[in-house]
Amino acid sequence: MATAADIARQAETREIRGRWLLSAPALVIIALASIGPLAIVLVYSFLAPGSYGDVIWEFSPDAWLSVFLKRDIFDNTLSFADAHLSIFWRSLRLSFLTTLIALLLGFPTAYFIATRSARTREIWLFLITIPFWTNLLIRTFAIQELIRNEGIVNNLLIKIGVIGEPIQMMFTDFAILLGMAYVYFPLMVLPLYASMEKIDFRLVEAGYDLYATRWHVLRHVIVPLTRPGIIAGSILVFIPTLGAYVTPRVLGGGRNLMLGNLIELQFGQGRNWPLGAALSMTMLAIVLLALMVYVRVATRSGGQNHG
């Protein structure tokens, strides 16, 4: 005979099954149209390229080798693939710099919002969120109109006589950096604000009571308390900038590629799908690594704050 415990367990199993069924549509859509196909990319990265794109179904490690190495067509020796490595390096450098700029500017901005009165705070927050929700392409396009040779900034500078010739800003690393910092700035401010909002300002007051200077209070009280926000904001900016495609394509032009554009190239003119697949997986690995670091650091600093 079924005991009460059995019946309860059965009811629970039924409930959990119901819950799986209820979440099935979302899981299936994501599996089919977002995350699942990543497995195919992994498989493709181990195949040989077809001459007109796509792949030939035979195993080949060449794609992975050519992510970092290149084979000399004459004597078959291997050397570092300078072109790829320099794009990797550029992507990492630009992403890092973008994150740094966003942090340096985002910190005072978030602090400013967090120290407003409750009423005005919402308005400032709203002002940060609006650009975040407007189309990324349009915001990139807006930067392009400012910095083109015949753009607004150059026009203005020539008109007031500061320069005679327009300054070339488009199609440089500066343009990409400016565009990415502009586009991803709100992603830095929002988590920073979330941390700062929770700051107990009695701690700051205690610091001043102990004759700390403003700089000391900032350095030893406010910054440590904002640590989770700093980490979250940095990761939130770093990940999309590393994967950026639109901003470098529009502002960087054909020469100043980033990783995203290099990947696209393999599926377009490059006609080397396996290499594109291998590069995609490399990018994914870097992003996952960044996320893992984030989770580790976030849980550790979270524990510290409560301890």
Added chain:
Amino acid sequence: MADKGSFDVRHQSGFPIVALICFFLLYLPIGALVVYAFNAGASVAIWEGFSLRWFTIAWNNEQVLEAAWRSLRIATSAAFIATAAATMAALATTRTRPYRGLNAKYAFLNMPLMVPEIVVSVALLIFFSRIKLATGYTGLGYLVAAHAAFCIPFAYLPIRARLEMTDLSLETAAADLYATKWQAFRWITLALLWPGILAGLMLAFVISLDDVVITEFVKSAGQDTLPTYMLGQLRRNVTPEMNAISTVFLLISVGIVTLFFIVSRKRN
């Protein structure tokens, strides 16, 4: 610290100035873009007087209209599908004791937010080109499915947040009053959940409308949405027509987001 009376512990010198400059710089490019949409001349940098001609030109541009209409259709279908799926998923993952796979489920539902768009785009390009070849179907279904997938996390978050705030006891009370399970769901849970669902729907719609990268890779020939059409045009010599299109686009996004703010403020 001589002036103890007005000493503000929250103040950090220089911060307000930096913040205000940042706000100014945040709106300067968008502002300039909107202003030059009303330029009478063909330049996007030299002001030649006020005119609505570029709006008229954009309005009469067959390609623009077609792309805009396609964008709207995709965003509407994707937002509804994503919101329905996300609502069910939120109901299945909240207000429960932890069960096996619950954390994995959370992680999976949010994964489209973490994987770089370009990587997903490449994956979908390969996967869908296989399916296109196998089935012969080349319609908008692929774009709708891809958009629905990356919209799910955006719809899921506000709905889940709302669910976690609702009071379970109301459902129990309904059951005590002999409401059937469905009645309790329809009149209590759904009624309380409504602002969250609406917020999720709006976010999903805006996110879908804005997408460039995944659409660029997944679309078949002649399936430009407004953003991919614009991306194609940016290569050419840009006229204020692009500003006019952008301005209308901005207006729609800002309108929806403002509405979202109003709806989500109501819940407090």
